[in-house]
Amino acid sequence: MSESTIAPTVPVAEGGKSILLDQVTKRFPGQKSPAVDGLTLEIPAGKIVMLVGPSGCGKTTTLKMINRLIEPTTGRIVLGDEDVTDIDGDDLRRRIGYVIQAGGLFPHLTVAANISIVPKMLGWAKDRITARVDELLELVSLDPAIYRDRYPRELSGGQQQRIGVARALAADPPVLLMDEPFGAVDPITRQRLQDELIRIQEEVQKTMVIVTHDFDEAVKLGDWIVVFDEGARIVQYDTPDRILAEPANEFVENFIGAGAGLKQLTLRRVGDVDLAEAIIARPGDAAKDVLTRIDAAGHGHAVILDERDRPLQWPSRLQLTRLETIGSTPTENLPVIGRRATLNDALDTMLVSSAGAALVTGKRDAFLGVINIETIMDAITAVRTEAAAAGTNTPVGTNTESISIIDPTATDGAAAWAPQRRSVATLSPRRRSRRPPERAVGADSSSSLPGSSSCWRHSSSGSTPPSSPTPSAPRCRPTRSGAECSSTSR
Ligand SMILES: Nc1ncnc2c1ncn2[C@@H]1O[C@H](COP(=O)(O)OP(=O)(O)O)[C@@H](O)[C@H]1O
Ligand SMILES: [Mg+2]
Numbered sequence: 001m002s003e004s005t006i007a008p009t010v011p012v013a014e015g016g017k018s019i020l021l022d023q024v025t026k027r028f029p030g031q032k033s034p035a036v037d038g039l040t041l042e043i044p045a046g047k048i049v050m051l052v053g054p055s056g057c058g059k060t061t062t063l064k065m066i067n068r069l070i071e072p073t074t075g076r077i078v079l080g081d082e083d084v085t086d087i088d089g090d091d092l093r094r095r096i097g098y099v100i101q102a103g104g105l106f107p108h109l110t111v112a113a114n115i116s117i118v119p120k121m122l123g124w125a126k127d128r129i130t131a132r133v134d135e136l137l138e139l140v141s142l143d144p145a146i147y148r149d150r151y152p153r154e155l156s157g158g159q160q161q162r163i164g165v166a167r168a169l170a171a172d173p174p175v176l177l178m179d180e181p182f183g184a185v186d187p188i189t190r191q192r193l194q195d196e197l198i199r200i201q202e203e204v205q206k207t208m209v210i211v212t213h214d215f216d217e218a219v220k221l222g223d224w225i226v227v228f229d230e231g232a233r234i235v236q237y238d239t240p241d242r243i244l245a246e247p248a249n250e251f252v253e254n255f256i257g258a259g260a261g262l263k264q265l266t267l268r269r270v271g272d273v274d275l276a277e278a279i280i281a282r283p284g285d286a287a288k289d290v291l292t293r294i295d296a297a298g299h300g301h302a303v304i305l306d307e308r309d310r311p312l313q314w315p316s317r318l319q320l321t322r323l324e325t326i327g328s329t330p331t332e333n334l335p336v337i338g339r340r341a342t343l344n345d346a347l348d349t350m351l352v353s354s355a356g357a358a359l360v361t362g363k364r365d366a367f368l369g370v371i372n373i374e375t376i377m378d379a380i381t382a383v384r385t386e387a388a389a390a391g392t393n394t395p396v397g398t399n400t401e402s403i404s405i406i407d408p409t410a411t412d413g414a415a416a417w418a419p420q421r422r423s424v425a426t427l428s429p430r431r432r433s434r435r436p437p438e439r440a441v442g443a444d445s446s447s448s449l450p451g452s453s454s455c456w457r458h459s460s461s462g463s464t465p466p467s468s469p470t471p472s473a474p475r476c477r478p479t480r481s482g483a484e485c486s487s488t489s490r
Contacts, residue, residue, distance in 0.1 A: 016207030017080035017174035019043040019066060024075030026061050034073070035061045037231035043224075045080075045174075048201060048208040050218035052255065053228030053235075059211040062232050063177050066209060067096040079175065094118055097176040097206075101184045103164025105152040111137070111163050112148040118171045136166040139200060158189035165197070169204065178210040182217065191345050194220055198340040215255055219244065219266045220342055227252050240267055263344075265379070270346050270360050271339030273379050275369025278303045278359075283312065283328035287320050294320070301355055309366040311336055311359045336361055339368055343379055346371050 020043070026036040036058045043049045051059045064070040066077060068089045076085045084092050105114050112133045119129045134144040140162040152160055161181060168176055182190040194217060201208065212218050218225045219240040227235045227243070229251060236248040244263055247253045256263070279302045281290045290302050294317060304313040304326055313331045315323070335353030337346050339362045349358045350373065357372035 015174065015205045016046040018045040018078075019175060019207060019209070020076075020078040021062070021065070022076040022078060024062075024065055024072045024077065026058075026065060026070060027073045034231055036065065036072075037233060039075075039232045039234070041226065041234070041237075043207060043209060045207050046205045047223040048210060048221050049224045049226060050222035051209065051211045051226050051228060052213065052215055052218045053226075053232075054230070055213065057228045057230050058232030059228060060179055062228075063179055063209060063211050066175070066177055067093050067098060069093070069098075094121060094171065095173050095175070097168030097170075097173045099161075099164045099168045099176065099178040099181045101180055102157060103152070103160040103162075103167070105160055105163055105167070107152050109151075110148065111150050111152070111155070114152070114163060115167045115170050117167065122171055132170060133166075136169055139169070139203065140166045141196060142166075156189075157185045158193055161185060161193055162196070165200070169200075169206075174207060176206045176208045178208065180211055180213065183213075190217075191341070191348075195338045195341050195345070197221060199338065202340070215257060216263065216266060219263055227255060265343040265347070265376075268343045268379055268382075269339065270337055270341050270343065270371055271362070271368075273343070273371070273375050275360055276357075276372055276375065278367075278370050280305055280367070281326055282306075283326050285326045287323035287325060290326065291317065291320050303359060303367060303370075305367050306330075308364065310364075311361065311367050314355065314359060316355070334359060336365075337371065338362070343376055347376055350376075 019041075021039050021041040024036060024039045024041075025034050027034045039058075039062065041062075051062060053059055061070055065072045068077070068084075071089075072085070076083055078084065079092075079095075106117075109117075112130075115133045115136055116129050119132060124132070133148060137144040137147055142159060142162055147155070147159070147163075152163070155163065161184075164181070168178075182193050185193065198221065210221060212221075222240055224237065225240055225243055226237045227248075229235050236243055236252050238246075238248075243252065244256065244267070247256055279290070279294045279297055279299050281293075281302050281304050283304065283306070294300070294302050301314055301316050302320065303311055304315065306312050306328070311334055312328065313326070314334055315326075335349050335355065335358040337349045337358045337360055339360050341349075346358055346360075350356060350371065357370050360368045360371050362368045
């Protein structure tokens with residue numbers, strides 16, 4: 001593969017903006033009940049919020065109302081501190097990246113032309129667009145020299161999906177919406193794309209709203225997860241940690257599926273554990289010198305790195321004894337895993353590796369260390385201990401109650417216990433963290449006005465407390481990739 005070094009001309013990291021859906025309802029003509037029913041949802045800036053729920057519960061409709069591909073019947077959409085409910089839809093969509101299955105690329109346009117669509121519409125200069133295309137291809141780990149002039153049909157499913165993400169990021173929008181982006185690719189490619197998305201998010205810090213039917217994907221990618229029932233009714237809105245530890249009810253439990261304990265491993269990343277050290281060598285080194293070094297360290301393998309510190313080979317002691325000098329040919333299918341990958345994924349990779357371990361890489365695929373079974377076992381113990389400790393001090397169900405606005409000037413007793421006012425503006429972009437200190441607000445049939453002087457309170461008389469299972473709750477059965485649900489009410 002040829003190398004290319006592109007100096008970024010446009011800053012990539014612009015950060016995200018918060019999104020507020022304020023009492024949003026969508027009623028399709030001829031539908032008995034609304035597809036989205038009075039949804040109030042606060043999406044913190046710079047975070048990944050996952051929308052999950054059974055088929056037909058209103059995930060796509062919710063997503064498309066954010067960029068007004070679907071117009072809400074009633075309610076408001078606020079982006080940052082701007083009410084965008086009535087602004088020109090095309091203008092809005094240029095400010096919001098949108099990714100669908102298989103990238104949704106135009107087949108008759110090259111990769112570069114696909115990525116350039118929005119920058120062109122915005123009237124960017126040609127040089128700027130060219131530089132941006134190359135920069136984005138690098139960001140999604142595709143060599144610009146190889147891929148910029150290809151057509152979508154000349155790409156694998158995973159590559160098309162990467163281009164879809166690059167295109168959505170082209171004009172550096174603060175918000176990215178994705179509808180089941182990895183639904184059409186095989187499980188191994190899906191895992192890689194998920195890891196890549198997490199890495200990209202570290203760099204770009206966008207606000208991302210992602211629809212998925214795969215609960216494991218939601219746990220892996222989300223800072224926050226919204227579990228919807230029909231009519232986009234929120235059953236639970238919480239961190240993956242807390243949803244796994246304290247599912248709001250049986251509906252959520254069913255959705256999580258079997259093995260909630262093991263899924264906690266999905267919450268720990270390779271980069272969070274102590275990696276084992278390795279003996280490192282380069283192409284051209286004398287094999288006997290490398291052998292001396294691994295013997296001195298008591299290791300069974302040496303890691304061969306290229307000039308950019310990327311793993312090339314991982315020869316065993318035996319293989320080294322057969323060599324004079326270390327070659328430069330990369331070994332196919334090295335067990336390599338990114339530091340952002342989950343321990344679950346690491347375990348999968350290690351189990352098919354002859355070394356029973358995996359090589360961990362970081363930024364630009366540079367080698368960081370080795371992960372082995374002992375490391376994972378230590379982490380499993382730590383996760384159990386942490387989960388046990390967290391269970392005692394996690395507040396119970398506060399964000400599963402419906403939340404309503406009360407008038408602070410009201411003199412009735414209820415106002416007196418109003419806990420706090422929280423507005424979108426108070427949620428500042430932060431680095432990705434597994435335990436965000438602030439809870440996002442999500443409720444149906446309630447209101448949240450960021451500029452208003454109203455207060456939040458937990459309502460005991462909400463029209464439908466989202467925490468209670470509804471009679472029409474779909475039946476779910478666990479599958480390998482989460483839960484498959486079918487509605488019993490239609
Ligand atoms: N254009 C439309 N016209 C009529 N009904 C629609 C339309 N789009 C979606 N719906 C209905 O709205 C509900 C929610 O759909 P959708 O948001 O696509 O669900 P999900 O993405 O969660 O599977 C479903 O009952 C669906 O049939
Ligand atoms: Mg959908």
